[in-house]
């Protein structure tokens with residue numbers, strides 16, 4: 210049976226055929242070393258789940274985003290690529306915080322696929338809003354014909370290993386507290402990988418986002 214999928218628009222910026230960015234199981238690097246050195250390294254953690262909330266192992270994500278200054282690239286695969294989730298449906302993507310453009314807050318576009326014939330692939334956007342405030346999406350042109358998609362806001366935290374003051378909160382995100390031991394561990398893992406590659410930067414913020422796929 211042919212089923213109509215209600216998806217977000219891929220928009221004018223999607224390019225088919227992006228390369229895999231996988232570096233380890235459930236781990237991928239979307240940004241180049243140069244981008245990581247010159248922009249703010251940002252760790253996006255996506256969890257792919259089915260309609261019942263169960264994880265979808267080895268789901269595929271095809272991602273593309275703008276630079277921190279809101280530019281897309283078409284003549285190269287800069288800030289574009291695919292990755293597979295791990296057995297728990299989780300994928301960590303090291304990238305730079307996406308910059309806003311045309312009145313929209315920064316976002317990462319994603320086409321997310323589960324098991325062919327079982328899950329309906331979805332095209333979506335994960336929004337990185339200042340202070341995690343969905344209101345910053347209110348100026349988005351697309352909201353003229355649909356309601357604001359608050360569920361698309363990524364929950365982000367500032368990564369501050371030292372006890373710096375509130376003025377150091379990156380992009381107004383709350384501080385990543387000790388209760389997020391899993392995210393702290395992930396940030397540490399990525400910090401070590403960047404150091405190995407000579408990228409003298411820390412992950413400045415981490416965001417966690419759930420993408421749900423419906424059944425066919």
Ligand SMILES: [Fe+2]
Nearest residue numbers: 220222316318
């Ligand atoms: Fe976009």
